[in-house]
Amino acid sequence: MSDKGHIELERQIDSITVGVRHRKDPGDLNALMKSIEEVGLLQPVTITPDGVLICGWRRLEALRRLGRRTLNVWVRSGISDQLSHLLAQQDENEQRKPLSPVETARLYAEIKMLEQEDAQRRMAATQFGGGGRDGGASGSGDSPEPGGDARTRAAQRLTGRDASQRLEQTNWIESVSKDETLGESVREFAANMLTEIDGGAPVSPAYKRVKAAVELATQPTPPSQEEQDEVARLAAEALKRVQEEENAQRLRALRSKAKRAPKHHSPRSFVLMWSELEGWTTLYDVAELAAALKDDDWARFERVVAETIELRDQLREARSAAASA
Known part of the structure; x- marks a missing residue:
């Protein structure tokens, strides 16, 4: 993932897309709002080039409540298409195919990296911009710890809970x-x-x-x-x-699929298939087959034979019933 990015000044707040995977309650924003009013927002929120919010939801919400219409943003390029789509979701049903556990772990690693970058920039803003009041980081918002908090936030963004250990383990296995x-x-x-x-x-x-x-x-x-x-x-x-x-x-x-909407082939297709198969058992050497077939190959063969015998019995019964009718 590329680490390129740039500052964009005077971005319209209403132009930023916030997906449903952000937490619903931003918590107490009073200290953050007070810090922003006094010293400004020293650390911009992070968005994708398409205007999708990545990091800084509490900062964005604080600015909304203060009646601000614009803000400075850090535009982060190099975001994967899958992550960008996930972050932009406005409807839970928009993601038709759920993420697999391994896909979730990969996106978790990407979000964690972005959260860590955001935390490091906020830490730098605190060091060089002066400390905010009430323990705030000069309008930075969240805790500037670049380690565990980033893991927790990334996991909660994807799973709704702190599943960082499971996701870290999955990514380690993939490595x-x-x-x-x-x-x-x-x-x-x-x-x-x-x-x-x-x-x-x-x-x-x-x-x-x-x-x-x-x-x-x-x-x-x-x-x-x-x-x-x-x-x-x-x-x-x-x-x-x-x-x-x-x-x-x-x-x-x-x-x-068979229970949902069975689509049967024609009797002509049946006759042609069995005409082609006639005498097929003489084409193979039994000893050679026995040595070459793997367990799943043999299981498939037995399954097809059993299905064929079942169909034969059903056909025989149906033909007898038709003849006696």
Whole structure:
């Protein structure tokens, strides 16, 4: 993400878009409003080039209540399109597709960086602009701490609560999956854990497993072959769980689609398909197939065969009923 930005003077307050993901209650603004009246707003709020508010909602609200119509803003470029859209939402239903846990963690990291930048600028405004009264930061608004508060605000912006630990852990797992200094089995294990998290698995157990795998792979003495095999086994098990869940989701989707609006092919299509399949069982070597088929391949084959047998029985019964009618 680019760190470019610039100050824009005399921005119309009403031109700034504030999305629904900002907290609803700004709290007591009296001290902040008093500070702004006395020394001005030394630290501008931060917006995107499109005028979407990123940081400084309390400062913006304080200026509104003071009857101000314009303000100085820090225009932050380099904001991802996904984050810009999320910040600009005015309607909860506008986001038709909910964010996945991994997507949420990525946007959390981006918002946290922006919050930290804003806090650092406010801290500089306090140091060089003089201290405000009532503990205020010369009209800066929120606490200028650049660390934990930024994490909390970023998490609350996305989830409505302080889920920063879970989001930090998710991002750490993703960093492991991309770390070229680690072995392939560790990176694959981390990637599979991310897929499980996106599928609804809890983050903390996945984080502990990946952390253990990283510690094992980076210990001073090279891991034994048995330990390397154990990491590979865990990665394979995680991948198998992911594949099984994906297959189950596809099956549920197919069943749901069939219940919603079944669209049957024509009898002619049925006849042509089975004409093409006639004699297909002689085209394969059984021993070769047995050695080559993976578990999910075999499961799919058995499922299709079972569905075919069920259709055969239904057809046989329907034909008998039609013949006796």
